[in-house]
Amino acid sequence: xxxxxxxxxxxxxxxxxxxxxxxxxxxxxxxxxxxxxxxxxxxxxxxxxxxxxxxxxxxxxxxxxxxxxxxxxxxxxxxxxxxxxxxxxxxxxxxxxxxxxxxxxxxxxxxxxxxxxxxxxxxxxxxxxxxxxxxxxxxxxxxxxxxxxxxxxxxxxxxxxxxxxxxxxxxxxxxxxxxxxxxxxxxxxxxxxxxxxxxxxxxxxxxxxxxxxxxxxxxxxxxxxxxxxxxxxxxxxxxxxxxxxxxxxxxxxxxxxxxxxxxxxxxxxxxxxxxxxxxxxxxxxxxxxxxxxxxxxxxxxxx
Ligand SMILES: [Zn+2]
Ligand SMILES: [Zn+2]
Numbered sequence: 629x630x631x632x633x634x635x636x637x638x639x640x641x642x643x644x645x646x647x648x649x650x651x652x653x654x655x656x657x658x659x660x661x662x663x664x665x666x667x668x669x670x671x672x673x674x675x676x677x678x679x680x681x682x683x684x685x686x687x688x689x690x691x692x693x694x695x696x697x698x699x700x701x702x703x704x705x706x707x708x709x710x711x712x713x714x715x716x717x718x719x720x721x722x723x724x725x726x727x728x729x730x731x732x733x734x735x736x737x738x739x740x741x742x743x744x745x746x747x748x749x750x751x752x753x754x755x756x757x758x759x760x761x762x763x764x765x766x767x768x769x770x771x772x773x774x775x776x777x778x779x780x781x782x783x784x785x786x787x788x789x790x791x792x793x794x795x796x797x798x799x800x801x802x803x804x805x806x807x808x809x810x811x812x813x814x815x816x817x818x819x820x821x822x823x824x825x826x827x828x829x830x831x832x833x834x835x836x837x838x839x840x841x842x843x844x845x846x847x848x849x850x851x852x853x854x855x856x857x858x859x860x861x862x863x864x865x866x867x868x869x870x871x872x873x874x875x876x877x878x879x880x881x882x883x884x885x886x887x888x889x890x891x892x893x894x895x896x897x898x899x900x901x902x903x904x905x906x907x908x909x910x911x912x913x914x915x916x917x918x919x920x921x922x923x924x925x926x927x928x929x930x931x
Contacts, residue, residue, distance in 0.1 A: 629783065630759075632657045632833055632931040634856065636923035637673035639897045641840075641862045641876075642695055644668050649925055650695040651898055653837060653858055655778055658759055660685040664776060664837040664858075670699035671706050677926055681710050686755060688762065689720035690839060691773035692727070701728075701737045708740045715742035719754050719764075721772045722747050748774050751846075760832070768844035770875035775841065775850050780832030784808070792825045833931050836891070839898045842872050843881040851889035856931045858923070859885065860898035865912050879909040883916035893931075897923035 633656045640648025650667020654674070661683045663670070674681065684707070690696055697720075707716065718724070725745050731737035746754065748764055755762045760780045767775040784807050797803060797820060802812045806822045813819050836851045839860030851857045861879035863871040871878050877885075879896055886894040894917055899906045906922055913920040921929070 629830070629833075630658050632780065632835070634835065634858070634895070634929045634931060635677050635679060636858075636895070636897055636925065636927050636929070637670055637677065638665075638667045638699075639899060639923040639925050640695075641860070641898045641900045643901060644695075645901045647904075647925070648899060648901065649673050650698065651839065652699065653897070653923075654679055655835060656683070657778075657780070659683060662762065662778065663687045665690055665696040665839075666698075666700040666703055667695045668698040671703045673926065674703075678928075681707060682712070682714075684716065686717040686719065686762070688754075688764075688774075688776050688837070689718070689724060690767075690775065690837070691721055691769055691771055692723055693771065693840070696840075697727075701731055704728075704739055704743065705737055708738060712741040715744055717755065718743060718745045719748060719762075720745070721774060722749070763850075765846045765850045767838060767841035767847050767850075768875065769840045769842070773840060773875075775836065775838040775847055777837075777850050777854070778835040780834070782832050783830040785827035785829055788825050788827065795820055795825065797825065835931055840876055842875055843877055843885050848885055848889045851885065851891055854889065854891040856893045856895060856929070857882075857886050857889065857891040858895045858897055861896035861909055861913065862898055862900050864903075864909050879913040879920075880916055883913035883920055886917045886920070892919065894920040895923050895929060896920060899923075 635654045637652040638649030644650045649669045651665040652670040653664045655662045751765045753763045764774045834854040836854045836857045838847045859882040861882045862876040865878045865880040910922040
């Protein structure tokens with residue numbers, strides 16, 4: 629399996645603090661970085677991380693609250709100063725094109741590489757490559773908000789080298805054909821079927837990014853059987869009413885959702901800056917969903 633890592637660049641809700649920057653998560657897969665949200669100081673967080681600017685392939689903004697967006701103009705401008713030439717894809721809610729146009733008009737923003745902006749109109753697949761796709765669903769916040777899922781495509785089964793040797797399959801292109809699911813014929817006329825030497829297909833991994841949102845059915849559907857769900861947990865359980873009023877979740881809401889969607893691992897982020905210590909939020913969630921982890925700025929998670 630190719631390494632798939634998540635770096636939680638910013639993990640705080642609302643304003644940034646010295647301990648928790650505003651929301652941003654980088655997904656690093658096969659030499660490409662996908663960035664989910666771009667709160668204030670995201671570019672500083674990238675500089676502090678092991679990530680490299682040049683690998684940034686696409687940015688996905690969930691909604692247009694400042695703590696998810698304010699870092700974007702600065703990051704886009706810095707990429708210009710870094711002599712980027714490769715195109716960059718940007719996905720976000722309706723209105724993102726207008727905002728960037730105004731910033732360009734007044735020379736706040738200048739980009740010298742192709743920036744392809746897509747405003748999301750409906751749920752579905754936004755981006756697809758040979759190895760993965762990214763899909764979106766409308767989640768339940770106080771302004772239009774999109775949750776995202778990265779889905780790795782299924783991987784071929786494991787090639788059984790010993791079995792291949794025993795059957796006399798030579799090294800080289802014939803083995804490649806078997807891995808790609810094609811029957812081959814050896815020089816002595818024997819035919820070998822792929823299932824004789826290649827194991828069953830391996831399911832691709834799924835990573836879901838879901839913030840900001842009240843608990844909702846769309847988020848459950850998006851998260852179904854995900855290997856990793858990154859979900860907001862702005863407040864502790866006793867502030868549920870306040871959380872829901874402002875379109876947010878508690879850590880226990882996130883845990884219930886993770887349990888219902890049968891995910892493998894839950895990462896809590898978007899922690900209210902009122903909490904110096906977020907451990908109680910984590911412990912409350914673990915009562916419902918034990919495999920819950922707490923995001924910290926610049927922490928790296930393997931999927
Ligand atoms: Zn937020
Ligand atoms: Zn918000």
